[in-house]
Amino acid sequence: MPAESTPEPEIPGEPGTSAPRRGTKGRRRKARSTRSKALLITAWSAAGIVVLGGTGAGYLYFKLNGNIKSVDINQALGSDRPTKVDNGSENILVLGSDTRAGGNQKLGGGTDDGSARSDTAMIIHVYKGHKKASVVSIPRDTLVDRPSCTDAKGTAHDAASGVMFNSAYSTGGATCAVKTVESVSGIRMDHYVEVDFTGFQKLIDDLGGVKVTTTKSIKDPDSHLHLTAGTHTLDGEQALGLVRTRHGVGDGSDLGRIQLQQAFIKALVDQVKHLGVLSSPKKLYDLADTATKTVTTDSDIGSVTDLASFANGLKGISSSHMNMVTMPVQYDSADANRVLVDKDKAAQVWKALKDDQPIPKSATEGTATGSAKNVVSSG
Template sequence: MYMEYVDDADPQPSSRRGWRILGWVCIGLSAVMVAGSLTAYGLYRKAFGNIAHEDVNAQLGPNRPKKLNSAMNILMLGSDTREGGNAKYGRSLKNEPPRSDTMILLHLSPGGGQAMGISFPRDLMVRMPACKSRKGTTIPAQSRAQINSSFTNGGAACVIKTIESISNIRIDHFMQVDFTGFKAITSAVGGVPVCLPKAVNDPQSKLKLGKGEHVIKGETALAYVRVRHGLGDGSDLDRIKRQQKFMGALASKAMSAGVLSNPKKLYDLMNAVTKSLTTDKELTAPVMRDIAKEMQGMTSGKLRFVTVPSGPDPLDRNRVVLNQAAEPFFAAVRNDKTVPKEPKAGEVKIPPSQIRVRVYNGSGIQGQAKRVADDLESQGFHVTVGGNAPSTTATKVLYGSGADQQALSLAGLIPSKPQPAARTKGATPGVVDLVVGGDWTKLNNAGGGIPKQQGEIRANDDICKE
């Protein structure tokens, strides 16, 4: 019955139908994989035979982003294929190509300290690179296309090419699920806690729950993540937020001792996930084991969920586009080298994502300002190049009104430790001016990790928190 209202808020042509919940169940596996011990790995080995594999590397070719760190990036996809046991969910769509409305990049930080699920909205308009279609023909590049069409056009390989092209982040593996396993997963963990700000009785989704806390599974969980009119403002982004909270609660439940220490529950969860899972050929059992060892001991508080920085599309109010915060965010993911260190008492520590820097070249070396600006941008700073400045041996950090703390944070990353000074002429409020001198060597690492993002959700958040 749920496939009869696949997109209740704004009816679309059948080519856009799909379940954005599908990819969320992948994190059910990932939560166990990253939190589990070798016992979890042993159970997984028994279920490994359930997994289907695709050879995507052959389709991607050699021209891909360079790997800048030892993080692991796993693309999670939901597929609404009607093959096999999925046929009962909408027989009229049986002969149509599968679609994906859920695309999540799971970023596992180096050292196993933290992980982040990055959601790409289905309505995000992007540049689409040329891809091989499911029939082997070449689909030309497009300057403007909706991101979820990449999966319909060319499957996982096309989605990987598309996200790599807009983010310059190297994707190591992918996981793809269909919707038949979702109800089994929520049941295998014993249900997922949710909190409703008001009672809902939605005739389209058949969701009927009172205000307050509930533990839901199976059909009820499926309706909860799909309902749109009965909860929130009815937007796709609002529903993504609700799904992120749901997945945080699911991951927290899966990572709890009640699941990990119970062999039957753990094996039931593994079976539920793997029966509807497809991965790349390189994501083998030994690789899973290595990831599990790397991430062993990670707490739910270190699992974060964000939506890629985006805003309204000026060409179409029903679509979204990446905004100016996207590139610094992608740079922070690319350069995530270590878990961020907690600042010491009295230490000034403002994250790069909150610092605007204007770079001037006073070194006399041609192109130096651009090189320094690129380095700053790669660490997540908001950067512009101001041009040449009078020649100076010493690097200087100047600032406009309201940017004194930002200037101190930037100066702390420069080996020569210049003392920040207020700018008397040409200052811009809130902006730090970096004059690169002849003594410039390099920019120290900002401490690694990905700065806190606006609207991010953590797996251990209070489920009733607005």
């Protein structure tokens, strides 16, 4: 049967064991080499591409539907979660994953051992009315107390103290990552979106690249990225290199890489909003096919129609209405490659999101930052 036209709906509903250590401000972290880094993409990328419209026969709908992988977060986590705040806002956890298998192993190096990591994590808070959003990046190297959790397969995992934040995903997948974020923030995640290395690169290529302007040259042999200062249209490989690099520009820290990632998101949002993909049914289908193969979602948006409805609800948010911050942290005095949550500052962030209010500037003043701010902007 033919696929039905999708209207313009709104968002539905509303490795270690050491004890945590005290940190100090202002300490510069030393660069740390690793062959496999983070990637990212946000739910906004879906806003311009996961739209069926009137694109053809029913078998296309069923093919796209079969592409999507989903995880029943609600079933796995049960009732031991923060209470949902019914104020019209929406909280989405977006993860970038590196499964170390198949195409990802070729892109990121390493062994084909099937292990999984999530080196990029962002909480997207969509405010009531869905016209603006705040994005809070969580540094992968943050030391946290990881709660006990049960993964999607029913396997139980013990709690652990003073472990890296991204160990939650490598330990128990999406459900443990969501539970750790909810434990750290005290905020319930309404949705979950995950994208991997291979899908990120192909998606950018299918979009025709993303235009950015760099104020400094970037050269990083680890991420295979070489850009002179100026305006560039990045293909998938270059875009992946940009969001992975930490040695090509700035102080070599993960916090600096987060600044590059946030700048790339804004460029991507601007690009998607002006693509006009609906003018070409074939391009639309190719994009939708890539996007649905790329993402893993929570089961509430685990179908084409639900994902399209969810994505369309984000289309009113422009990059100029996105406030992007990093979760307040301080450098760990005991280990220059780790950071600790600045609990007092972070509490201001979480309270603002719970109350559906803007994040105050005081929440990030005096916290640890990278040195790659303003290096990349929309082209």
